[in-house]
Amino acid sequence: xxxxxxxxxxxxxxxxxxxxxxxxxxxxxxxxxxxxxxxxxxxxxxxxxxxxxxxxxxxxxxxxxxxxxxxxxxxxxxxxxxxxxxxxxxxxxxxxxxxxxxxxxxxxxxxxxxxxxxxxxxxxxxxxxxxxxxxxxxxxxxxxxxxxxxxxxxxxxxxxxxxxxxxxxxxxxxxxxxxxxxxxxxxxxxxxxxxxxxxxxxxxxxxxxxxxxxxxxxxxxxxxxxxxxxxxxxxxxxxxxxxxxxxxxxxxxxxxxxxxxxxxxxxxxxxxxxxxxxxxxxxxxxxxxxxxxxxxxxxxxxxxxxxxxxxxxxxxxxxxxxxxxxxxxxxxxxxxxxxxxxxxxxxxxxxxxxxxxxxxxxxxxxxxxxxxxxxxxxxxxxxxxxxxxxxxxxxxxxxxxxxxxxxxxxxxxxxxxxxxxxx
Amino acid sequence: xxxxxxxxxxxxxxxxxxxxxxxxxxxxxxxxxxxxxxxxxxxxxxxxxxxxxxxxxxxxxxxxxxxxxxxxxxxxxxxxxxxxxxxxxxxxxxxxxxxxxxxxxxxxxxxxxxxxxxxxxxxx
Numbered sequence: 001x002x003x004x005x006x007x008x009x010x011x012x013x014x015x016x017x018x019x020x021x022x023x024x025x026x027x028x029x030x031x032x033x034x035x036x037x038x039x040x041x042x043x044x045x046x047x048x049x050x051x052x053x054x055x056x057x058x059x060x061x062x063x064x065x066x067x068x069x070x071x072x073x074x075x076x077x078x079x080x081x082x083x084x085x086x087x088x089x090x091x092x093x094x095x096x097x098x099x100x101x102x103x104x105x106x107x108x109x110x111x112x113x114x115x116x117x118x119x120x121x122x123x124x125x126x127x128x129x130x131x132x133x134x135x136x137x138x139x140x141x142x143x144x145x146x147x148x149x150x151x152x153x154x155x156x157x158x159x160x161x162x163x164x165x166x167x168x169x170x171x172x173x174x175x176x177x178x179x180x181x182x183x184x185x186x187x188x189x190x191x192x193x194x195x196x197x198x199x200x201x202x203x204x205x206x207x208x209x210x211x212x213x214x215x216x217x218x219x220x221x222x223x224x225x226x227x228x229x230x231x232x233x234x235x236x237x238x239x240x241x242x243x244x245x246x247x248x249x250x251x252x253x254x255x256x257x258x259x260x261x262x263x264x265x266x267x268x269x270x271x272x273x274x275x276x277x278x279x280x281x282x283x284x285x286x287x288x289x290x291x292x293x294x295x296x297x298x299x300x301x302x303x304x305x306x307x308x309x310x311x312x313x314x315x316x317x318x319x320x321x322x323x324x325x326x327x328x329x330x331x332x333x334x335x336x337x338x339x340x341x342x343x344x345x346x347x348x349x350x351x352x353x354x355x356x357x358x359x360x361x362x363x364x365x366x367x368x369x370x371x372x373x374x375x376x377x378x379x380x381x382x383x384x385x386x387x388x389x390x391x392x393x394x395x396x397x398x399x400x401x402x403x404x405x406x407x408x409x410x411x412x413x414x415x416x417x418x419x420x421x422x423x
Numbered sequence: 424x425x426x427x428x429x430x431x432x433x434x435x436x437x438x439x440x441x442x443x444x445x446x447x448x449x450x451x452x453x454x455x456x457x458x459x460x461x462x463x464x465x466x467x468x469x470x471x472x473x474x475x476x477x478x479x480x481x482x483x484x485x486x487x488x489x490x491x492x493x494x495x496x497x498x499x500x501x502x503x504x505x506x507x508x509x510x511x512x513x514x515x516x517x518x519x520x521x522x523x524x525x526x527x528x529x530x531x532x533x534x535x536x537x538x539x540x541x542x543x544x545x546x547x
Contacts, residue, residue: 077433081439085443085448089453090450090453109496159448160437160440175429
């Protein structure tokens with residue numbers, strides 16, 4: 001894995017460490033200073049483990065490539081920040097303040113958490129009719145840490161968190177691809193993401209959806225690097241990214257388990273599983289604690305079975321979902337659609353099959369659209385208010401996976417037969 | 424590409440964003456900022472565990488959410504069928520009908536709204 005990619009990964013990972021460790025300390029009723037010490041320790045360990053000890057590619061770069069790369073990175077950063085600032089408002093989008101940041105206020109209150117312990121959380125949120133109080137606490141606990149640390153509710157912190165995740169997405173794609181093909185890397189990061197007004201809008205909105213996009217992309221990047229190098233540390237890193245995915249939002253749970261299911265053969269080996277669990281374990285356990293003891297039940301999976309059959313067999317629902325999806329792609333992501341079409345033609349002409357993780361992403365998309373099918377809410381309202389987000393969750397990963405396969409131009413890296421246990 | 428240069432680029436970008444956000448977006452005067460100023464004094468009359476009724480024109484959902492956000496951790500309800508001993512009322516500046524029949528604990532005005540904290544159940 002490239003050193004530059006590790007650097008990019010370490011920025012959002014630091015925020016993930018803060019979010020998880022702050023939550024642990026809140027449950028244990030420890031002071032906020034503990035989170036600082038623990039996060040610094042985790043960060044130093046991460047830098048040492050991955051920057052010093054990991055196998056890094058040492059490719060001699062010429063001056064031209066270096067110069068263009070620096071220019072590209074400066075351009076990516078400038079465009080994101082400049083356009084984001086033009087769209088930015090103090091409190092972000094509606095969901096950012098009334099949902100994520102309102103929850104963050106709860107997470108700053110030790111007494112609200114510890115009076116009769118956590119059920120207070122669920123009771124208060126439900127009492128205030130706060131949407132999705134069952135969602136993973138990721139973004140809210142990260143914001144709460146900074147608010148608690150500074151004894152304020154300054155909106156600069158949620159904004160900075162969103163910005164760090166947003167700039168990390170195109171930068172990670174760029175650092176991963178630029179040595180293979182700088183033109184393609186620039187096209188993807190600039191053409192498909194940074195100059196897309198829709199992408200910039202998400203940064204300014206300060207929502208947790210950008211966490212999902214990043215961690216999904218990062219999981220694939222780490223996994224593809226693992227397949228290329230067979231370095232077990234990258235499995236740990238993949239686990240950590242999947243942990244970030246489940247810690248971000250409920251959708252992340254679905255994506256993480258779909259990812260593991262699609263690559264289950266590779267995880268059968270004891271050491272592989274152990275490495276994966278080392279990364280994924282803590283967020284998973286904490287999420288189980290959160291969902292099991294504190295959060296109210298989610299509306300989607302506790303709606304009862306009545307009417308489910310009618311929903312699944314309703315042709316109108318399928319048509320409505322497809323219409324909204326097509327409208328979303330054609331309105332905001334035409335270049336991405338053309339790239340996917342090119343990829344399809346490329347595969348047909350060369351008589352190749354997509355890599356395994358392309359099917360995983362396709363399955364995830366179908367899974368997302370399938371959730372609409374059984375939605376307990378008014379379908380028209382539900383899709384129109386969320387289709388943009390679910391497309392955004394998957395888009396950077398889709399684009400990366402397509403370009404990764406195009407740039408590899410060879411067969412998919414495989415787990416060696418000797419890696420898989422014989423039963 | 425040198426990692427240290429990459430990191431320096433990113434850090435410079437973040438510092439630039441901090442500068443711009445602090446000098447522009449943080450100074451926005453949106454609805455929540457307006458409520459923050461208008462409701463500033465009411466928290467001293469309410470405890471952390473308070474649960475009160477919220478009344479506004481047309482039962483505007485956005486207003487109640489904004490008020491909840493600003494008044495955290497006080498719980499605001501807007502269920503008309505429930506009885507509350509205390510209500511927070513936000514009305515347009517042109518409407519002064521609440522001044523008469525209620526025991527007013529706290530009140531405030533700004534250029535858009537009249538804010539009242541009253542001591543009995545009220546409805547619009």
